[in-house]
């Protein structure tokens with residue numbers, strides 16, 4: 001996601017707030033009406049409270065229905081940006097320590113294997129390793145690009161710019177095509193992998209944040225705790241999962257990478273990557289990448305958050321970077337049990 005996330009307002013919450021305000025307003029009006037509304041009929045005052053009651057009940061009922069259906073009705077055809085609820089695990093005879101609702105996913109550490117230069121002006125929103133080079137999607141209005149980057153030098157080899165009205169987001173490669181999401185314009189661009197020339201576009205109803213692929217389906221995040229599976233040919237959603245750590249929703253899922261049967265997701269505004277089972281949506285582990293940039297790196301320039309995971313399945317190498325970061329890192333994980341050593 002972007003630096004201007006502070007102004008992003010979940011649509012569903014807006015509607016809920018509006019309905020709540022409408023209800024509060026009605027209650028005030030009702031209160032005023034029942035207490036003071038009288039009319040002078042035929043020379044004497046008639047209290048209208050009795051005639052108001054059925055109308056009030058009907059209006060209240062209508063607003064209650066609106067309150068219940070409002071977000072779904074108004075957000076259509078989009079989807080709410082609110083997080084989806086996680087199932088509350090049913091209690092069983094299992095001891096508490098083994099129950100999902102009480103479990104904490106293990107936290108992995110990291111070791112830096114190697115550092116690479118990274119364009120400090122790249123507002124990284126998508127990162128993929130393929131063809132022995134990096135493919136990177138960058139964001140910001142007027143600055144969004146899709147680029148091919150030399151790994152060793154960080155030099156941009158080839159690039160294409162998005163129209164200034166689009167804020168580039170996650171990217172993924174399937175066969176000879178590169179897909180790139182946009183943040184709030186509900187448009188995915190498809191490029192030729194070799195030339196980076198735009199081929200076509202698809203539309204979707206959510207925001208666009210992260211994108212990856214399991215080799216068959218595209219997997220997309222929208223800033224909530226949902227992952228959507230999409231057909232690369234049509235971009236139609238073929239399924240989705242709700243991402244939870246135990247029974248806690250894990251929202252703000254950002255840049256993604258499919259690694260060894262798991263979906264790894266940067267969690268926006270944190271130094272953590274969630275390791276997600278794409279079948280169940282459950283977080284099976286966390287990777288704590290705090291301290292990746294040195295104090296000198298942080299002092300040298302203004303940087304934004306950790307965002308960007310790439311993977312080379314041939315060598316099993318993992319690469320991470322961040323928005324406006326001057327460096328890209330190859331890392332290895334340190335299992336939770338080894339972190340103290």
Ligand SMILES: [Ca+2]
Pocket residue numbers: 126127128211212255256257308309310
């Ligand atoms: Ca990625």
